[in-house]
Amino acid sequence: MSTNAKLAAFAHVNHLAIPLPPDAVHEIVNHTAQDDERMWMRMGESVWSRPLLFNVTQGWWVNLTKATATGIVSRHRHPAPVTGYTLDGSWGYLEHDWVARKGTFIFEPPGETHTLVVHPEAGHMLTLFHNFGPVLYVDEQGMQTGFEDVFTRLARYKKHCAAVGLGEAFVKPIIR
């Protein structure tokens, strides 16, 4: 089948697609390869976040984390689980001896406290993280010094989008 015929068949299937139930929320399709730099929010020295989905109904969010230099990103406790899929570079946690590289998937259980570091092997990283709940920032003794939940992260990103000229409305399509 030619490419055109395949595209035509796809369009035909699309036309016949069973519609979403009326109360369903809409899908999100985000082509981040076409991002411009303003869509990345600075989180610290050489660390950026590109939010992809804020779930304000269930309290979780998905984002890309990018770091461009070796070093500690942050120490925090997860009351809810987190998953990560490494797209590029190398990173890990001071509390674990494994190194995440391109293609590494991780699951961290609720109760996990860790210190995210960019591993010197590559000296940079790009990872897709799904935070299933809030993050508690802690000191070296594990005592809480701050927190982040879907609402604080969302507010931060709105402020960022306004400041860089994207406007707060840029965030709306990735809230569910």
Ligand SMILES: [Fe+2]
């Ligand atoms: Fe974490």
